[in-house]
Amino acid sequence: MTARRWEWAFWIAAIAVPFLFPGKRLLINEIAILALFALSLDLLLGYAGIVSLGHAAFFGVGAYAAGLLAKHGLTEPVAGLLLASGAAAVVGFLSSFLVLRGSDLTRLMVTMGVALMLLEVANRFDGVTGGADGLQGVTMGPVLGLFRFDLFGRTACAYSLATLLVLFLIARRIVRSPFGLSLRAVKGNRLRAAAVGVPADARLVAIYTIAAAYAGAAGALLAQTTQFVSLDVLDFHRSADVLLVLVLGGSGYLYGGLIGAAIFKLMQDWLAALTPQYWQFWIGLVLVLVVLAGRERLSATAARLWARLARRPAREPPA
Amino acid sequence: MIAALETVGLRKSFGALAATRDVSLRIEAGARHALIGPNGAGKTTLINLLSGVLRPDAGRILLDGADITFLPPHRRARRGMTRTFQINQLFAEMTPLETVALALSERRGLGRRWWRTLAAHADMLDEAAALLARFGLGDAMRLRASVLPYGKQRLLEIAIAIAGGPRVLLLDEPAAGVPEDERHEILSIVAALPDDVAVVLIEHDMDLVFSFARRISVLVDGALFVEGSPEEVARDPGVRQVYLGEARHG
Numbered sequence: 386m387t388a389r390r391w392e393w394a395f396w397i398a399a400i401a402v403p404f405l406f407p408g409k410r411l412l413i414n415e416i417a418i419l420a421l422f423a424l425s426l427d428l429l430l431g432y433a434g435i436v437s438l439g440h441a442a443f444f445g446v447g448a449y450a451a452g453l454l455a456k457h458g459l460t461e462p463v464a465g466l467l468l469a470s471g472a473a474a475v476v477g478f479l480s481s482f483l484v485l486r487g488s489d490l491t492r493l494m495v496t497m498g499v500a501l502m503l504l505e506v507a508n509r510f511d512g513v514t515g516g517a518d519g520l521q522g523v524t525m526g527p528v529l530g531l532f533r534f535d536l537f538g539r540t541a542c543a544y545s546l547a548t549l550l551v552l553f554l555i556a557r558r559i560v561r562s563p564f565g566l567s568l569r570a571v572k573g574n575r576l577r578a579a580a581v582g583v584p585a586d587a588r589l590v591a592i593y594t595i596a597a598a599y600a601g602a603a604g605a606l607l608a609q610t611t612q613f614v615s616l617d618v619l620d621f622h623r624s625a626d627v628l629l630v631l632v633l634g635g636s637g638y639l640y641g642g643l644i645g646a647a648i649f650k651l652m653q654d655w656l657a658a659l660t661p662q663y664w665q666f667w668i669g670l671v672l673v674l675v676v677l678a679g680r681e682r683l684s685a686t687a688a689r690l691w692a693r694l695a696r697r698p699a700r701e702p703p704a
Numbered sequence: 705m706i707a708a709l710e711t712v713g714l715r716k717s718f719g720a721l722a723a724t725r726d727v728s729l730r731i732e733a734g735a736r737h738a739l740i741g742p743n744g745a746g747k748t749t750l751i752n753l754l755s756g757v758l759r760p761d762a763g764r765i766l767l768d769g770a771d772i773t774f775l776p777p778h779r780r781a782r783r784g785m786t787r788t789f790q791i792n793q794l795f796a797e798m799t800p801l802e803t804v805a806l807a808l809s810e811r812r813g814l815g816r817r818w819w820r821t822l823a824a825h826a827d828m829l830d831e832a833a834a835l836l837a838r839f840g841l842g843d844a845m846r847l848r849a850s851v852l853p854y855g856k857q858r859l860l861e862i863a864i865a866i867a868g869g870p871r872v873l874l875l876d877e878p879a880a881g882v883p884e885d886e887r888h889e890i891l892s893i894v895a896a897l898p899d900d901v902a903v904v905l906i907e908h909d910m911d912l913v914f915s916f917a918r919r920i921s922v923l924v925d926g927a928l929f930v931e932g933s934p935e936e937v938a939r940d941p942g943v944r945q946v947y948l949g950e951a952r953h954g
Contacts, residue, residue, distance in 0.1 A: 563809040563825065564818035566798075570806050573795035580755065580793070581868055582781035582810035591816070 395640065396550065403542045410538035416650045417545035418606045423630045423642025424549075424556060425599030430628075431636035432560050433592045434572030435484055438493045438624050439500030440600055442480070443473040445619030447601025449507065452520045452614035460526035462544065462609045469605035470598045476503075477597020481590045497624070504619040519615035523608065534610065541610035548606060549643075552599060557639060559595070568592055629672055706769040708733040708902040709754070709785065709872045714763035716749055723749040724760070725927040731872065735902040738913045741923035742946065747906045748790060750923070751876050754904075755787045756780045767872065782810070786865040787874035790906075792857050796850035800841050800860050803849060804832040807867035832867065839863045839893060855886035862893055872902045879909050891915070914938070922946075 403413050422444055429435045450469035459465055483495045507514045515521055527533045532540045559565050570578040571585045578585055608614045617623070626649070634645025652671065656664035709731040716724040723746045731737050739747050752758040754765060756777035765773045772780055795803055808828050809815055822829070836845045839859045844852055849860060858878060865873055879890045887909075894916055897903055907913050913920065914934050921931040922943050930940050937943055 558821060559818045561821040561823065562818045563806070563814045563820075563822055564816055566802060566806050566822055567810065567815045569798060570795055570803075573797055574793055576757070577789070577793040577795065577864075579777040580781055580787055580789075581807040581864060582778045583806075583815060584776075584778045588815070 395643075399546060399550075399643075403539075403546070407537070407539075410542040412650060412654055414538050414542045414545045414610055416646050417542070417549045418603050418610075419627070419630060419650060420643040420646035421545075421549045421552060421606065422600055422603035422627050423634070423646050424553060424639065425596045425603060425642075426627050426631050427636050427639060427642045428556060428559070428592060428596045428599065430631060431638070431641070432565060432572065433568045433589055435589065435593065436489045436492050436628075437484075437496040438621075438628065439496030439498065440596075440627055441619050441621070441623035442496070442500040442503045443477050443597040443600035444604035444607075444623060444627075445500075445503060445507065446476045446597075447473040447604030448608040448614045448618040449514060449520065449604075450601070451605035451608040452523045453513070455523045455525055455609065455612075456520065460524060461530060462525055462528045465525075465609060466548065466602055466605045469608075470602040473601020473604065474594050474598035477601075478590065478594040481593035481597075484593065485586050485589055497621070500619060500621065500624055504616060504621075507616055507619055514614075514616075517616060519613055520608075521613075523612045523614065525609050525612055534612070538610070545606050545610060548602065552602060553639065553643075556599070560639065564588070564591070629668075632672065633675055705732070707731055707766070708735065708768060709904070710766040710769075711754070712764045712766070714750070714753060714765065715761045716753055716758060717761055723926050724753060725925070727763070727923075727926075727928050729921060729928070729931075731902050731904055733871070733902055734900050736905075736916055736918045737903065738905045738907060738917035738920045739923060740907065740910075740913055740920060741929070744925075745923040746926035747923055748876060749926070751787065751874050751904075751906060754874060755785065781868055784869065784871040785874065786868035786870040786872075788861040788865050788876055788878055790876040790880055792854075792861060794849040794857060794860060794864075796848065798849055799846050800836050800849060800852070800863070801829065801832055801845040803860065803864055804835055804867045805829055807864050808832055811867070811869045835863060835867055840889060855882050855889065858882050858890060859893060862890075866897070870901055872904070873897065875903060875905045875907075877906055877908065879907065879912055887912075 403410050406413070422440070426437065426440050429437060447469040450472040451465045454465045454468055459468070480499050483499065484492050487495070508516055511517070525534055528540060528544050532544070534540045567578070567583045567588050570581070570583055571588055575585050604618055607618065630645040630649045631642050632645070633648050634641035634643065652668060653664060656667045707730045711727055711729045714724055714727040727750060739750065741747055749758065753760050756775060760773065764771055767780065767783055767785055772783065805822060805828055808831060809825070833842070833845060836842055839862070841856060841859060841863065844856055849857065852860065862875070862878055875894065878894060879887055882890055891912060894905070894912070905913065905916060917934055919931070920934055920937040922929040922937060924946055929946070930937060930943050932940070
């Protein structure tokens with residue numbers, strides 16, 4: 386099967402799942418949102434080589450922006466999503482200058498610091514954000530004026546999956562463009578990238594801003610489909626989770642965040658039912674195994690097995 | 705006539721070590737200019753100053769008469785001065801085709817274009833493939849750079865620099881580390897470089913230097929020692945003493 390067919394199969398399955406498991410639509414909605422968030426981090430980590438432990442900053446800005454817009458009268462979700470995403474992009478652009486230089490460690494600390502600051506800002510201005518009580522009174526209108534949100538997550542799930550698909554296709558185009566190529570060049574060898582004329586700083590600012598917009602869109606989806614925003618959207622665990630998701634699925638090929646999000650959420654759902662108090666233990670164990678075994682090695686082994694299986698019939702001598 | 709590349713009183717020190725001392729050079733358009741000198745003479749420092757990896761403590765660098773002393777490396781590349789590196793600086797995960805296409809796209813100012821895929825730029829990929837074929841890299845153009853044999857990687861180094869469409873090309877020991885039997889490939893590529901490109905060659909291989917250069921500058925201890933035609937430099941008793949004699953026996 387060619388890569389293109391795999392992609393078709395992936396998306397047909399993604400669209401079919403809500404119909405096959407109608408009782409799981411709320412969970413599927415959560416997976417789609419986490420997948421979009423992880424896709425956003427993949428643009429940074431997988432293509433530009435920027436590590437972040439504070440990506441929730443932009444998720445949170447998007448969530449609060451979408452929540453506040455809805456609360457103050459702009460209840461149409463798609464317009465709210467675009468504006469919220471734009472707000473996250475502005476914050477992303479401004480903070481991008483902090484991650485241009487420095488080692489991975491400085492970047493981890495700087496991104497984490499920005500997220501912590503935003504969390505405290507949201508906490509401090511509780512008159513606007515609702516502080517620790519969360520943002521109350523978010524009511525969403527129908528999507529595009531047509532589709533009302535329902536209790537079973539039918540609209541929510543379709544809306545999130547559609548947003549994920551559209552933004553995925555744009556991301557796919559970005560990473561395959563000359564711009565995307567220059568990002569990989571900066572990630573691969575900054576010295577040489579400069580020597581062929583790539584302005585590394587400008588390209589990193591651009592992708593950081595785009596990734597922030599993506600994270601903001603994910604945050605907006607959460608605010609809109611749950612009609613609630615709490616400080617949790619900016620919490621450190623959200624930044625850590627999304628990095629974990631990307632490590633689970635693998636970075637640098639765009640599908641890793643999507644697959645990782647599905648694995649993470651399904652494990653969480655399944656383990657939380659089995660051992661409500663200790664599910665994080667098992668997530669932690671899987672994470673350790675994945676990192677120690679090396680995802681590359683795991684996928685290389687899988688690819689070898691696959692190649693062997695695929696070759697076997699061809700090796701049979703003709704009867 | 706305005707020189708393609710000119711330096712005026714260039715100086716650079718690392719602590720107490722003066723790596724470049726008042727170097728003033730003129731490289732004419734289409735020149736074939738070699739920079740030689742014993743190890744530690746400051747050749748690589750000079751190339752790093754010219755290409756913008758290092759900033760000089762004093763002095764000026766002019767490209768086609770325009771002051772580029774404080775331009776960052778990528779702006780110098782865009783203005784038509786590209787370089788190769790003594791130690792390979794390749795994109796390990798990218799193929800030669802992608803690497804050369806990147807250089808072409810940056811040269812054409814398409815590096816910010818995100819809405820069309822690289823695959824849709826067929827003319828650019830064709831040009832990249834043609835360039836790689838000229839460098840004998842046609843068969844290897846879809847392999848990752850990290851798996852290419854060392855000699856091919858050295859050729860790719862030059863191909864990338866050429867793809868940038870330079871008027872001035874800085875070659876930092878292009879044949880360094882290349883096995884004897886593969887060296888001729890590098891030599892013939894260097895010999896076939898376009899006539900309108902001014903080439904500055906840093907090299908230890910004296911056969912390559914004397915077969916290639918029409919003008920040679922000798923650096924000793926960071927300063928310009930002698931400059932002249934290959935015959936003049938070869939005849940110069942000082943040069944024979946500090947450099948050539950040493951190299952022949954070394």
